[in-house]
Amino acid sequence: DVKVTQSSRYLVKRTGEKVFLECVQDMDHENMFWYRQDPGLGLRLIYFSYDVKMKEKGDIPEGYSVSREKKERFSLILESASTNQTSMYLCASSTGTGVNQPQHFGDGTRLSIL
């Protein structure tokens, strides 16, 4: 089974801090994704990556950056956290062979910015 692991289930940070969310997958997947999930808005794509050192902006990249130095690890960075970034963050991965491969999700990180 695919295992996508997010380093923290719950995280509390202060406004202005630099925040790192880590995601690791164990299936040698090429594609990795970061989403945020908010009530009434559903899941929205922040950034994604098709390969090491490669990144693409999703629908809501403002205020975020990402890093993919190794194939198995995809990090989301909040450069200067703000209260409107309080949310549930979900990481996903999929194999790169074709478009009909399902995305596999981690358990999420519930981030609160005070």
Next chain:
Amino acid sequence: KQEVTQIPAALSVPEGENLVLNCSFTDSAIYNLQWFRQDPGKGLTSLLLIQSSQREQTSGRLNASLDKSSGRSTLYIAASQPGDSATYLCAVRGFQKLVFGTGTRLLVSP
């Protein structure tokens, strides 16, 4: 811009009922449609993926159908159980990404 709608937003049924969850999307140019389950405070679990060339997929008590031309999909759950209580999300795959609906929250009471 692709928009995905799920109706109803919430559904409560007694155990044993057969039920249908609905998903509609505005742009029929999709590669596939995926149904997920999400338990409270957890991530998403993939249930079924229907490719654009397919009409339906089945897994156990779950059956998902896809009518791409009309922009609709249904998830049919047979003989519902309390363990089926969760939020069900559908997502359509476009050129580069998945677009999600906001989900249907299902409660199956014993």
